[in-house]
Amino acid sequence: MRPADELRELVEAYVDELELADELGALRQPMRYAVDGGGKRLRPVLCLAVAEAAGADVEDALPAAISLELVHTFSLVHDDLPALDDDDERRGRPTIHVAFGEANAILAGDALLAEALRLALSYDDAAVARELTDAVLGMIGGQARDVAGDNGDLTLLHRLKTGRLFAACVGCALWVAGIPEPEQAPWRAFADELGPLFQIVDDILDGDGVVLVHGAETARRLADEAAERALARLRQIPAETYVLAEIVAGLAARTS
Amino acid sequence: MRPADELRELVEAYVDELELADELGALRQPMRYAVDGGGKRLRPVLCLAVAEAAGADVEDALPAAISLELVHTFSLVHDDLPALDDDDERRGRPTIHVAFGEANAILAGDALLAEALRLALSYDDAAVARELTDAVLGMIGGQARDVAGDNGDLTLLHRLKTGRLFAACVGCALWVAGIPEPEQAPWRAFADELGPLFQIVDDILDGDGVVLVHGAETARRLADEAAERALARLRQIPAETYVLAEIVAGLAARTS
Secondary structure, eight states, X not given: OOOHHHHHHHHHHHHHHOXXXXXXXXXXXXXXXXXXXXOOOHHHHHHHHHHHHTTOOHHHHHHHHHHHHHHHHHHHHHHTSTTTTOOSEETTEEOHHHHHOHHHHHHHHHHXXXXXXXXXXXXXXXXXHHHHHHHHHHHHHHHHHHHTTOOTTHHHHHIIIIIHHHHHHHHHHHHHTTOOGGGOHHHHHHHHHHHHXXXXXXHHHHTOTHHHHHOHHXXXXXXXXXXXXXXXXXXXXXXXXXXXXXXHHHHHHOOO | XXXXXXXXXXXXXXXXXXXOOGGGGGXXXXXXXXXXXXXXXXXXXXXXXXXXXXXXXXXXXXXXXXXXXXXXXXXXXXXXXXXXXXXXXXXXXXXXXXXXXXXXXXXXXXXXXXXXXXXHTTSSSTHHHHHHHHHHHHHHHHHHHHHTTOOTTHHHHHIIIIIHHHHHHHHHHHHHTTOOGGGOHHHHHHHHHHHHHHHHHXXXXXXXXXXXXXXXXXXXXXXXXHHHHHHHHHHTSSSOOHHHHHHHHHHHHOOO
């Protein structure tokens, strides 16, 4: 089992070598800028770790892992647009529409989504692409609720906007590993805990959401409980999952 | 063989019944508005006609056909945005960003693309989804060149922006019909003539492009020659293609 930081190096190397479609022409420049923006590569690392724990070769899971990262990048590029969150900076750099103009940001986001699908479709089994597409639909539904200020059910909003893509990191890895659907349940139960864990820690780091509602102390306790639940789910999985436990601990303790 | 207007009725009925993902919530409203906008349904009708000529059941080709229409709709919704073509009206109605706001137009476009992929992925064979995804990448590349004013190679620009999706209408139908790749060549040679034909007639209707360069009379001659080339390609296909000949004639003679 490779530790998370080694998996992350594999992700970075694959991203560096990634060939975007020739036909995209100059649009590849804002796309590369967006993908090279750093970030923690949480989603692809999670996908690779699940794939290895489930018995796949890590290398076989790389296209699926990177497809998840491209979907995440697509969502950031569009969410940062003036008509949505109107963010000028991300990770200390100008956002895509600031650096390349709004039209290029819209088209680069579209093309990142299409490239993600192309990677997911590089597998013989279309299940990876189906898992990814369903997650994208859920994620967009969450973002649409957020934009509309439709916060009546905040748990649903976060489950869609954040949780669906985390869950797909696990789901895609299971398909790559060839785990039949009836045996996927304990893995997917684990996957469902990751979105809430990520979201509570996000609120703690931003000082909003659950922190505003319940205070910082309670928020920290809720994060620790979410991590505990995820670890409890991990123990139900009949596989070697200590790298995944390390990832859960990292999600709970992250400071950015 | 069903005539084109009967195929179009099948398309309209399928579009009416189309179930968008529940998780999209209220975003389904601008999506439906965009899809219901009418239009001639040229792409899905072409797909169905090729599928039937190639030996498939028309009903089996409907998901592929509608996926092409959803991709076309996604591209219109994003191209109409203020940062791109900034169009306030389409087919006599306010465009999506005018009717529902810019954020909803961006997200509805994204979701239409994802729904298109979901339909394309409803087939066991992932070839339909691969054909569609590759066409989307080419189409976005064409639009990016257009937005950038990169008109140095106008033929390439149109081949990408318009031609790739027309070609995919034929390609997707061939996969649905189970035509093996080595036997697809004559069909694809026919497909490659449709984008230029559509584009020249578009220029004639809008009074721009080839009309500005060569004048109206030459443009009409070029359109007729493009139609002739398409019909000549059709005669090379070992199948009953009179419905496709009717569609070519319709493309050449269309007035809107």
